[in-house]
Amino acid sequence: MIRQAERTDKEQISNLYRMLVPNSKKRDVLEEQIEIIKNDPKNFLLVYEEEGEILGTITLNICLQALHGRSPYGVVENIIVHENHRGKKVNRNLYTMLKNIVDL
Template sequence: MIREAEITDKAQIVELYKMLVPYSKKMNVQEEQIEMIRKDPNNFLLVYDEEGEILGTITLNICLQALHGLRPYGIVENIIVHEKHRNKKIGQKLLQYVEEYCKSIDCHRIMLLSNSKRKKAHQFFEREGYDSSVSKGFKKYL
């Protein structure tokens, strides 16, 4: 089942994030932030829960813009499926859930960035309809 994360999910979310960014020294998952996201109508920390075990997670942020009338857009971040549960369509289900929600609120598009070295993830995103040739992503860490 896909649901919004709760503060009691913190430890399992941290374990998933360690698989996503194993050498990160800046990771700092806080229960207060999980709860703030949960209460925010435009931000979602979603988990794929199978009998109490969190097998995947995805973050969705809904952003307003002026370019396309009243249509917002979605940004997907930090999508990860547990290493032992990959190739079971969990990532696909998470992305489909996000896409259905974005369609329901008339989003113009969904964007995501992926580490340039994660080739298998890129193949997965392309299979799910995301086009890497449309834009080039940039980041500036602060």
């Protein structure tokens, strides 16, 4: 199942981010920030979950710009799939969900 991240996902998301940036001293996943992202209509932190385990995440930020009138653009980042579940189309499913959320 793909869904927006919840506050209670903090530890599992933090563990995935540790795989993404293992030596980062700045990594600090906050429950409050997850909640802010969830409630912001222009920002998305999606998780891919199976049987209660979060196997992947993807972040989408919708940004304003002046180059193309009122057309925004999106920044996709913090894409991570648990190292034991890579090659199982988790990433592709996350991208497909992004396309359903916004018109990319």
